Amino acid sequence: MRPAARVGPAGLLLTLAAGAGLALASRWPSGWVLAAVVAGVGATTALRLVRSAGLRPYAIAPATLGIAIAALAAVPTSATELVGGLGGVALLLWLADDPDRGPSGARRGASELLVPALGLGIAWAAAALLPGGALPFGVGAGLLVAALIALAAVLGALEWLGRGAAETS
Amino acid sequence: MSASPVRPLQWRRRTLGLLGVAGGLLALGVAFRSPVALYVALPLLLAPLAAVLGAPRGSAGASLTWGESGSADVVTVDGTVTPDPGISAADLVLELPRPAGLTERAPDVTEVEEGEIRFHRSWAARAPIIAPVEAPHLRWQDPAGLVERELPVVGDPLVVLRYPPELTRLRSIRLDRTTVLPGETRSRRLGAAGEFFGIRTATPGDPMRRINWRASARSGRWLANDFALERTGDLLLLLDARPSALGRGLDEELFAVARAAAAGIADSLLAAKARVGLGLYGEFLEVVPLATGRTQRARVRAALTRARISAEAGPTERCVLALRRGFPPGVTTFLISPLADEAELELVPYLRRRGYPTVVLSPSPVPWLTSGPRLAPEDERLVGRIVALLRRRDLERAWRDAPALDWEDFRSLGGFVEFLRRPAPRRFG
Numbered sequence: 013m014r015p016a017a018r019v020g021p022a023g024l025l026l027t028l029a030a031g032a033g034l035a036l037a038s039r040w041p042s043g044w045v046l047a048a049v050v051a052g053v054g055a056t057t058a059l060r061l062v063r064s065a066g067l068r069p070y071a072i073a074p075a076t077l078g079i080a081i082a083a084l085a086a087v088p089t090s091a092t093e094l095v096g097g098l099g100g101v102a103l104l105l106w107l108a109d110d111p112d113r114g115p116s117g118a119r120r121g122a123s124e125l126l127v128p129a130l131g132l133g134i135a136w137a138a139a140a141l142l143p144g145g146a147l148p149f150g151v152g153a154g155l156l157v158a159a160l161i162a163l164a165a166v167l168g169a170l171e172w173l174g175r176g177a178a179e180t181s
Numbered sequence: 182m183s184a185s186p187v188r189p190l191q192w193r194r195r196t197l198g199l200l201g202v203a204g205g206l207l208a209l210g211v212a213f214r215s216p217v218a219l220y221v222a223l224p225l226l227l228a229p230l231a232a233v234l235g236a237p238r239g240s241a242g243a244s245l246t247w248g249e250s251g252s253a254d255v256v257t258v259d260g261t262v263t264p265d266p267g268i269s270a271a272d273l274v275l276e277l278p279r280p281a282g283l284t285e286r287a288p289d290v291t292e293v294e295e296g297e298i299r300f301h302r303s304w305a306a307r308a309p310i311i312a313p314v315e316a317p318h319l320r321w322q323d324p325a326g327l328v329e330r331e332l333p334v335v336g337d338p339l340v341v342l343r344y345p346p347e348l349t350r351l352r353s354i355r356l357d358r359t360t361v362l363p364g365e366t367r368s369r370r371l372g373a374a375g376e377f378f379g380i381r382t383a384t385p386g387d388p389m390r391r392i393n394w395r396a397s398a399r400s401g402r403w404l405a406n407d408f409a410l411e412r413t414g415d416l417l418l419l420l421d422a423r424p425s426a427l428g429r430g431l432d433e434e435l436f437a438v439a440r441a442a443a444a445g446i447a448d449s450l451l452a453a454k455a456r457v458g459l460g461l462y463g464e465f466l467e468v469v470p471l472a473t474g475r476t477q478r479a480r481v482r483a484a485l486t487r488a489r490i491s492a493e494a495g496p497t498e499r500c501v502l503a504l505r506r507g508f509p510p511g512v513t514t515f516l517i518s519p520l521a522d523e524a525e526l527e528l529v530p531y532l533r534r535r536g537y538p539t540v541v542l543s544p545s546p547v548p549w550l551t552s553g554p555r556l557a558p559e560d561e562r563l564v565g566r567i568v569a570l571l572r573r574r575d576l577e578r579a580w581r582d583a584p585a586l587d588w589e590d591f592r593s594l595g596g597f598v599e600f601l602r603r604p605a606p607r608r609f610g
């Protein structure tokens with residue numbers, strides 16, 4: 013696999029964009045926050061390029077740390093909340109674009125990102141658009157979506173409860 | 182037939198990390214009163230649930246088509262894994278364990294193409310080998326690698342078998358029969374003796390006694406007789422699977438070589454329509470009775486493939502007594518044993534006394550014994566000489582009761598085959 017493909021350009025650009033967006037709306041000095049984001053994204057990129065298979069599974073950790081710092085520093089507005097959520101989705105996209113699992117990982121991962129993106133959209137829309145615009149609305153909506161998805165997951169994976177396909181003889 | 186058991190979904194370590202990070206962000210978001218951190222955490226928390234939703238059913242699986250090729254020490258395995266409908270081949274992770282005794286010749290190749298996984302493995306066999314290749318381990322993983330499930334793979338079993346090529350010349354050896362009426366099985370081979378088969382044009386090498394004088398006089402050209410050779414006879418392959426003084430590791434190595442040689446001998450003689458039986462003696466005797474044909478070849482191969490050195494050594498007398506129940510005295514017996522200790526050496530006179538004409542093929546432990554921990558060159562030479570002398574002493578002792586042939590170069594059995602074709606009174610190697 014070529015180095016560019018190993019890095020996962022789609023995940024890298026989206027994560028960097030989300031991190032930069034949060035850094036620009038930071039309560040702390042933007043330069044330092046941006047530096048933290050760039051350092052995290054850079055470290056993830058480097059880890060994805062190393063030969064050691066033992067380190068690669070943890071490559072996403074530095075970028076996650078960078079986004080987390082930027083999120084904590086960001087001024088809470090509707091826009092930064094949306095950018096922060098998109099940053100989380102971008103991290104998942106980058107995670108799905110695994111260099112050890114062949115090409116077009118980002119495309120394959122898109123279907124799996126649908127549910128988190130939907131949950132994020134509902135939570136953000138509830139917080140931003142419903143009357144009052146209060147945070148508890150968003151958090152409540154997010155928890156509702158999470159509960160629904162957890163229920164669907166349990167129903168969709170019945171074998172977890174020991175009720176798998178009936179054995180015939 | 183019962184359905185394959187449902188394989189549970191398993192979280193991967195990465196998921197725990199992701200959930201830990203998301204939980205940390207939630208806590209920090211609350212502590213710093215930062216809703217942005219909560220929004221970052223939300224997709225991370227939902228991702229594992231989304232992964233579970235996309236998982237295949239527990240009863241899903243895949244079919245396997247594969248084969249083995251190559252010659253001499255080259256073992257090439259090519260195959261295709263086709264998952265059940267609804268499962269993307271790109272989401273599957275395939276691992277093919279390499280059987281013990283094989284080394285890697287070239288890097289593994291695994292490609293995902295058009296809804297299936299194609300794999301190519303190139304291995305090298307250092308010594309004769311008969312080993313089953315385990316079906317590939319197949320795991321479904323969601324694209325983000327958060328959750329996985331093992332998928333059962335259904336396909337034919339595959340066995341790697343390599344033995345010295347000289348064994349194919351064994352077909353021409355003569356074996357004694359042990360039954361008066363051995364059945365209707367006839368050899369497909371033509372030769373100089375046996376039942377009349379037909380007439381053909383004589384060739385310059387034909388001896389005078391093969392010429393059909395009457396037919397030649399009538400036709401005005403030289404004609405010779407052909408005869409259908411009789412079935413070659415019966416053979417018992419006896420492998421000593423008892424643990425010896427050499428230790429478990431070396432016992433296993435030598436036994437693996439012995440199993441491959443036995444498979445080669447059985448293949449060759451079964452192809453010549455001989456009846457071949459197998460005895461594996463560990464703590465007790467496991468027997469494949471005398472028979473011929475392809476089914477017998479499969480039986481012998483299956484028994485050899487699963488045979489292992491036993492945990493306990495049975496007494497020598499028990500082996501011979503058990504043999505008498507399964508095989509008539511007088512059947513030609515090839516004993517394959519390293520003759521590494523007293524119990525193994527004892528078996529040879531026991532076989533002779535019980536009426537089994539025996540030839541011993543003895544895989545030599547000497548190459549392993551002399552390649553141990555590094556010694557000074559002088560000491561190494563001394564150790565080598567002592568080991569060789571002890572080995573020679575053991576073989577000479579076995580020779581008192583039966584021809585015992587040392588097998589040190591595992592890539593060749595030329596000496597053994599030549600001995601069987603033209604037995605010499607006394608010979609080593």
